[in-house]
Amino acid sequence: MSTEALAPFRGRQPFAMVSDLVVPGALDLDADDRLWVPQAPDVAFRPLLLSPSQGYFVNLLRVRRSGVLSRHRHAGPVHSFTLRGRWHYLEHDWEATEGGYAFEPPGETHTLVVPDGVAEMITLFHVTGSYVYVDPDGRATGYEDVFTKIENARRHYAEIGLGAERVEEFLR
Ligand SMILES: [Fe+2]
Incomplete structure (x- = not known):
């Protein structure tokens, strides 16, 4: 191969470009419990990237209880990758299982359930925009977005x- 082909880019990166973000061992699901932010009893998330400028976040969600976790409506798209355990939505007949990917369309309302017998579920969720907690008739009862994630992580x-500033390593 020629030396040109092996040469790194010699130009300048664009002004105002944000820096890259690397999380070593992101799939080491049992490492450093301190980074997992409690969200509800037996529910925690570990941030990977929190983007206040783009309004999205990438996190690992860990659930250590079975039953209904929440019912919510998404304003933006969600990409999920199930890493441990399994879960499903009451509104669908498919089940998210270890190693599986799922896309959740903007506008959908669904009810997340971790079935009996699953001691731990961990899923990577890439969530754009907000999701609104709702009752079975769709009435709003609360919400989450990248800013509630940032606040929860800062507090924890x-x-x-x-230190609250620890969250800054995840911001882009
Ligand atoms: Fe969802």
Whole structure:
């Protein structure tokens, strides 16, 4: 191969480009429990990327109980990759299983269930926009978005002594 073919890009990266983000061991699901932010009893998330400028976030969601987790409506698209355990939506007959990918369209309302017998579910979710917690008739009861994720992580990291600023490593 010629030296030109092997040469790194010699130009400048564009002004205002944000820096890249690398999370070593992102799939080491049992590492450093301090990074997992409690969200509800037996439910926690570990941020990988939190984007206030683009309004999306990428996180690992870990659930250590079975039953209905939440019913919610998505304003934006969701990409999920199930890493451990399994889960499903009451509104669909498919089941998300380990190693499987699923796309959730903007506008959909669904009810997430972790079935009995699953001790732990961990799924990577890439969530754009907000999702609104709703009752069975669609009435809003609460919401999540990248900003609630950032606030929760800041509070948790401060409480356990990592420092609220620890969240900044995930911001892009
Ligand atoms: Fe969802």
